[in-house]
Amino acid sequence: MVLKSLSLVNYKNLGNKSFEFNTKINCIVGNNGIGKTNILDAIYHLSFGKSYFNPVATQNIKHGEDFFVIHGDYIKQNKPVKVVVSLKRGQKKIMKCNNKPYDKLSDHIGLLPLVIISPADRDLIIEGSDTRRKFIDSVISQSDKSYLSALIKYNKVLAQRNALLKYFALNHTFNPDTIAVYNEQLNQYGSVIFKKRHEFLKTFIPIFKVRYHTISNGHDDVDLIYNSDLFEKDLKVLLEQQIHKDKTLQYTSVGIHKDDLTFNIGEHPIKKFGSQGQQKSFLIALKLAQFDFIKMHNGTNPILLLDDIFDKLDEHRVAQIVKLVGEDSFGQIFISDTHAERTESIVKQAHQSYEIFKL
Template sequence: MLKLDSISLVQFKNYAQASFTFNDRVTGIAGKNGVGKTNLLDAIYYCCFTKSYFARSDGQNVLRGTGGFRIEAHFTLSGEPFKVVCILRETGKKEFLLNDEPYEKFAHHIGKLPCVIIAPDDTQLITDGSEERRRFLDALLSQLDAVYLQHLIDYNRVLQQRNGFLKSLAEKRGPDTSLLEVYDEQLARYGSYVYEKRKHFLREFIPLVQKFYRQIAGVDEQLDIVYESQLLQYNFPDLFFRFREKDLFLQRTNGGIHKDDLDIQLQQQSFKGIASQGQRKSLLFALKLAEFEALKSAKGFAPLLLLDDVFEKLDEERMHNLLSQVCVENEGQLFITDTHEERIRRHFGQLIGTYQVICL
C-alpha cells in the first residue's frame, strides 16, 4: 500500500509554516472557504507530480510577501519509506529530491507515487475543448509509462519548433521548406508511439468509465466514448502532405496527435450538449475512478485519491454511491475536503469504522 504519513509546508500558498500527520487510511479536511483545504491537497499533489494541479507557474504557489517555498513529505510504499522534498528558491530555481537525492529531470519522478485528484473545475474535462481531455489522458498514461512521457515531451518540443519555423517562412519569399521534412520525420517518430499507446489503452479504459458511470448515476444510460484521431484514417506522411498548404497559410501544424480527442455521447447525442449537471458530475467521477483503477491495476497498489469539495457537487444518492466506491471498495489512502465537519463525519460514520478529521 502507498501511504502518506506526514507533510510539512513552509511558505506554501497560505501556509507560513504547518505540519500534518495522517494516521488513518481515510482523512477528512474540514474548514471554511479560504483556510487552505485545497492548498493542502495541492501540496500532496506536488509531491507526486513535481508541480501544482491548480497553478501554471511555481511562483504562484509562494506565500505572498516571501521568496520561495518548501514542501517535505514522508511516504511508505510496501513498508519502504520515501522522503520527498520540493524547494522553490528565491531565484526561481526549483529542486526536487527523493530520499535526499536530487532529480536531474523531474519527469523521472512521475509515476513513482501515483495520485488521482478530483476538483470542482474538473468539469472542464467534459465541457471544454479537446485539449482538456488530452491533458487528462496524458497525465494518466505518463504515470503508467515513462517512455510515453518522454515521447510526448519530445513530440511537443518538435511541434513548437515546427510551428516557429512555419511562422518564419511567412516572412520569406520563395521559402525553402526542406527543414519541414526533418521536423515531420521527428514528429512521426515520437507521435506514432503516443498514438499507438493511446489507442491500445483506451480499448480497456473506456469500458471501465462506462461501468463506473452506471454505478454512480444509479441508472443504465447509454454512454458511448470514441477515440478520435486523424491517424485512424491517415498515416503521418499522408497527414503532413494533406495539410502542407494549410500549415503554411495558418503558420501552425494542423495534423498530428495534438488534435486527438474523445467523443462522448449520451443516448447517441453529444454529451455536453444534453447532459444535466448531475450527469456531468457522474461522468467526471467515472473518468477519475477509472483512472484510479487503471493505475491500481498497473502498479499493483492503489494510488492516493484526493477529493476536493465534492459534497457540494452531487446529490445525496450520487454522493453515497461515490463514497461507497472510494471508501469501502477502494484500498488506497483517501483525502477529502469539505466546509462542514459534521457532514464528513456523518458520511464516513455510515460507511467506515475509523477515519481522521483535520479541522483547519
C-alpha cells in the same frame, strides 16, 4: 502506498503547517478560503512536481514571501520515501527524492501515483481539447515512462516545426528538405503516442462505463469516443498533404496534438445534454476509472484526493461514492469539505479508520 506526514512552508495561503495522516481516510474541513484545497494541492504537487490548479509555479508562493517548501514522508512497499519540492523566486524548482535531486521533473512521474477529483475537473467537459488530452496523458504517463518520453520529444519537435513555419513566412522562403526532417520525427513519435492512446482507451472505456453505471444506479448510457487524425492516414502523409495550409497558418494543423475525446450521454454530447448531476457523476466515474487503470498497471493503490466532492450531488450519488471509497480496493484517501458534521457522518458509513483536521 501511504503518505505518513506533510509539512508546508509558504505554500499558497499556508504559512507553516504540519500534518500526521491516517493510513485510510483523512478529512480536511473548514470554511471556504481557509486553505483546504491548498493542502490537497500540495499533496498533488509531491506526485507531479506541479500544482493541479495553478501551473504558474511562482504564483504558488505565499504572497509576500520568497519561497515555498513541501515535504512529504511516504511508505511505499514497506520502504520510506521522502519527497521535497521547493521553489525560490528567480530560481529553478528543485525536487528531491530521498535527498537525491532530479535532473528532470518528468523522471519522478509515476513514483507516487495519485488521482484527484475536484470541481475544477468540469474543465474536462467545458474547455477545449487540450484539457482532455492532458487527462489522457496524465493517466498513461503514471504507468508508462516510454509514453511520457515520446510525448516530450513530440512536443519539442512540434515547437521547432512551428517556429520554422513562422520563419519561412517572415522571410518569404521555404525549404522542403528541412520540413521533411521534422515530418519524419513527428511521425515517429506521434505514431507511438497514437497507438498507446488507442490501446489505453480500449481498456479504459469499459472500466469507465462500469464506474458510471454504479454511481448513477444504471440510469444513463455513457460513452467516450477517441477522435484522431491518425485514424485516417499516417501522420507523415497528413503532414505532407497539409503543408500549404500549414504555411498559411504558420503552425502544424494536423497530428496527435489535435486529438480529442467526445463525452456522450445517450448519443449526445454531455456538455449540452447532461444535467449538472450527470456531468459531475461522469467526471467522478472518469477519475475512478483512472484510479482503477493506474492500480491495475502499477500494482499499487494511488492516493485519492476528493476535493469538495459532496457539493451538487444528490444523496444517492453521495451514498454510492462513499460505498465505493469504503471498499478495501482503495488505499489512502483525502477529503476536503466545508461541513465537518456532514463529512464525519459520511465517512462513518465507509467503516474505515479516519482522522478529521479542522482548519
